[in-house]
Amino acid sequence: MKEREIFSHLRVFPPFAVRIDGRGFSRALRLLGLEKPYDEGFAHAMADSIGLFFKESGLNPLFAFTFSDEISLFFNEMSYNNRVEKIDSIIPGFISSALTIQLKLEKPVSFDSRVILLGKEDIYTYLLWRQAETWRNHVSSYGFYTLLESGLNENEAALSLKNMKAAEIHELVFKYGINLAETPAWQRCGIMVYREPYEKTGYDPIKRMEVTTKRTKIIQDWNLPIFKTEEGKKIIAKLVS
Numbered sequence: 001m002k003e004r005e006i007f008s009h010l011r012v013f014p015p016f017a018v019r020i021d022g023r024g025f026s027r028a029l030r031l032l033g034l035e036k037p038y039d040e041g042f043a044h045a046m047a048d049s050i051g052l053f054f055k056e057s058g059l060n061p062l063f064a065f066t067f068s069d070e071i072s073l074f075f076n077e078m079s080y081n082n083r084v085e086k087i088d089s090i091i092p093g094f095i096s097s098a099l100t101i102q103l104k105l106e107k108p109v110s111f112d113s114r115v116i117l118l119g120k121e122d123i124y125t126y127l128l129w130r131q132a133e134t135w136r137n138h139v140s141s142y143g144f145y146t147l148l149e150s151g152l153n154e155n156e157a158a159l160s161l162k163n164m165k166a167a168e169i170h171e172l173v174f175k176y177g178i179n180l181a182e183t184p185a186w187q188r189c190g191i192m193v194y195r196e197p198y199e200k201t202g203y204d205p206i207k208r209m210e211v212t213t214k215r216t217k218i219i220q221d222w223n224l225p226i227f228k229t230e231e232g233k234k235i236i237a238k239l240v241s
Contacts, residue, residue: 011082020111022069028107037141049098063194067134088113143169189224
């Protein structure tokens with residue numbers, strides 16, 4: 001029967017990204033009464049779940065980028081002999097469990113997963129694409145819930161939004177006192193999670209002297225710039241290197 005595991009020999013070689021997306025979240029999360037269109041507690045749960053992945057999964061991502069219920073993780077190395085079946089099952093499985101713990105959910109949630117082949121030079125282009133999607137999601141989310149606030153039901157709001165241009169959505173939400181250019185950066189530009197090296201000084205009782213060791217800590221950047229800017233390019237170049 002082993003030969004029927006038809007994708008068991010499918011492998012991918014770094015660098016690559018793994019993107020996972022929430023599947024069927026609405027039903028499970030509705031019970032939490034999350035704030036719409038964005039809930040900061042949920043965003044923290046997503047970022048903290050990534051932090052747990054960095055610490056506890058045994059895998060070593062370069063960094064991760066997240067918005068809404070989507071996470072992209074970037075790898076320069078991979079265990080499990082680079083097997084795609086392992087990658088596409090272990091990563092979403094871990095994050096699903098971590099998010100369930102973070103949010104103390106009673107209903108299960110799950111993520112789907114895909115592997116994206118990237119050369120090192122492609123990582124910046126990929127991040128431009130996902131941050132552009134972050135902005136589109138930001139505009140449409142505010143537009144949708146503003147239409148609900150105006151008195152439309154969900155079907156009517158979705159249909160109206162489908163026929164509106166971005167400039168029209170901006171104007172609509174502005175009438176309700178929301179300037180989309182001034183919403184929190186994590187809503188507009190996403191959140192980055194990565195390891196940052198630092199030096200720790202301690203006392204070695206055997207050598208009877210102070211010693212300095214190199215450690216890493218998990219950083220969550222909630223104030224990302226637009227990646228097209230020079231500041232954004234420098235941040236990505238640092239993370240990729």
